[in-house]
Amino acid sequence: MTTIAHNDIIEQNGVLIGPYRRPRNLAQTQKGSIHDDNTASKLGFRGGTVAGSIHMEQFPPVLMRAFGERWFETGNISCYFRNATVDNEAVRPLAHAPSADSDSQINIWMERDDGLQVLEGTASVGMPSEPSLLRRKLAERREPGEMHILSEMHAGQHLDAIATRVGLDEPEIFARNKALTEPLDWYTGASPWGGPILNPGVVVHAMVAVQQRMPVRRAVGLYGAIEVQHINGPVFAEHDYEVDGDILALGVTPKTEYVWFETFLREPGGGDAVASMIMMLRFMKASSKMWDAN
Secondary structure (H helix, E strand, C coil): CCCHHHHEEEEECEEEEEECCCCCCCCCCCCCCCHHHHHHHHHHCCECCCHHHHCCCCCCCHHHHHHHCCCHHHHHHEEEECCCECCCCCCEEEEECCCCCCCCCEEEEECCCCCCCEEEEECCHHHCCCCCHHHHHHHCCCCCCCCCCCCCCCCCCCEEEEEECCCCCCHHHHHHHHHHHCHHHCCCCCECCEEECCCCCHHHHHHHHHHHHHCCEEEEEEEEEEEEECCCCEEECCCEEEEEEECCCCCCCCCCEEEEEEEECCCCCCCCCEEEEEEEEEHHHHHHHHHHHH
């Protein structure tokens, strides 16, 4: 694995621009998932989708250029996914250059090589004065609607703690590190903080363990939005943590049911929070037999 080439990032008219990369759909063999070509095509997508968390892995070079390595300690990345991509499509990350304020927040986005916006978001370090993009999204009004897939869930519902650990020799993590579009030696070896650390996409992998506590009826799901906040980071590989959370909000669209939830990655035994995550999961109505009957 080679270190991120920061000289690949250019600044143009106050915008930091990363290079085009071709992220892989590493979950395309998961039959019946949104990453499976056949399933995704039946649901109206062009093919199996690249996970949003994979796209987040492309931002650390830009964020380190903007904020320095302390982004892994108190940094935030908040992403709302606009358009799905498929395997090997070229995309690049962009961000507004930060102001002189050390705790500033900047706008970020990703675009395909034809200009299509893949995601929009914000990024920051420390304690910026303004809320992140997903915090603002959460504050928007939602109209109640009929639910079947998520009918056993409600806002305020607590998700009990569950153990989680990211091992570098796990097949999924090994494959992700091998396919990283922006590799960094710190992800697999020594870092300024000691051992190997996790990039934001793999922090998501660690925290979605809590979804085992969510009573979701069978349906095809996909990431609608993800925010990772380092509280007392970085997050380490080969380290035992636990993750718990709370359901924040639920809603419906013509094609989906969705749930917003927040999780906290903690030292074992209810210890201090190391990182948090806000996620919005969408579930396709067309994939649920419960909606077929309505």
